[in-house]
Amino acid sequence: MKSQIIKIIFVLLMVMFSSVQATINVFACEPEWAALAEELGGDSLTIYSATTSMQDPHHIQARPSLIAKARRADLLICSGAELETGWLPLLLRKAGNANIQPGQPGNFEAADYVEKQGVPKNLDRSLGDVHAEGNPHIHTNPENTLLVADALRQRLSEIDVDNAKHYLSRYADFEKRWTQLMLEWKKQTNILQGENIVTHHNYWTYLNRWVGLIVLATLEPVPGVSPSSSHLAKIKKQLSQQKIKMILHVSYVNERPTQWLSEQTGIAVITLPATVDYQGGETLSQWFNIVIQQLVSVQ
Numbered sequence: 001m002k003s004q005i006i007k008i009i010f011v012l013l014m015v016m017f018s019s020v021q022a023t024i025n026v027f028a029c030e031p032e033w034a035a036l037a038e039e040l041g042g043d044s045l046t047i048y049s050a051t052t053s054m055q056d057p058h059h060i061q062a063r064p065s066l067i068a069k070a071r072r073a074d075l076l077i078c079s080g081a082e083l084e085t086g087w088l089p090l091l092l093r094k095a096g097n098a099n100i101q102p103g104q105p106g107n108f109e110a111a112d113y114v115e116k117q118g119v120p121k122n123l124d125r126s127l128g129d130v131h132a133e134g135n136p137h138i139h140t141n142p143e144n145t146l147l148v149a150d151a152l153r154q155r156l157s158e159i160d161v162d163n164a165k166h167y168l169s170r171y172a173d174f175e176k177r178w179t180q181l182m183l184e185w186k187k188q189t190n191i192l193q194g195e196n197i198v199t200h201h202n203y204w205t206y207l208n209r210w211v212g213l214i215v216l217a218t219l220e221p222v223p224g225v226s227p228s229s230s231h232l233a234k235i236k237k238q239l240s241q242q243k244i245k246m247i248l249h250v251s252y253v254n255e256r257p258t259q260w261l262s263e264q265t266g267i268a269v270i271t272l273p274a275t276v277d278y279q280g281g282e283t284l285s286q287w288f289n290i291v292i293q294q295l296v297s298v299q
């Protein structure tokens, strides 16, 4: 009798466990990768984004709550190309999670799957260049998003073999929707092709090339370093004979230098949201649609 009860309890437990779907814990360094993971995984992933669209992803604190999340992660998704070099190595060390260390399947760097722009020919780190491996803000070109989506779909299938079909079908659906949207965005931005612009940080490098915008000046003398007033005055002089469509600004950066140049020259400022407001429930396509509508709103 006793052994029969034990048997029944055992069978019940087995049924319970098999009906509970284990989810994969994803730790995304930036919201765009959290949003992309959600497109590809849906309910089979539990996703956490370490940063918001209003934070500078080059500089964040490896605070205890982040370390705790990284400790439980099955998959880490970051931009790579040294974007997170100021905080991620410390975070990984403190998290002590072998699965997400560099070189492991649980460590995914998006920049590995696209062609990088802005790789410096002569690297002088004393200048404070934080884009030593090329520009890391790869998510600003929608074609890159598709390349990363395909690679991420494969990585998810590797980590979570049982759900490979699920990831493949969600990727196929995303690919179809995104490709259609890209055609529309491209059509909308046709009017901007060949226009001159100025940027603060070279955050929109990939977007600029995709749209066909020409960057005549970057306000930061080197990435991450705020321009001095003499540097700004030099740029103002340099631009005086040029026709400039807009100054492109990114949401998380101090607006003062951009505003100054705009006041001095009358050139319009367009502040684009750096990335998806993932925590606010925004999707990748909603964010990129806002970026495009803001861009084409300049008269």
Ligand SMILES: [Zn+2]
Residues within 6 Å of the ligand: 058, 131, 136, 137, 201, 202, 203, 223
């Ligand atoms: Zn940057």
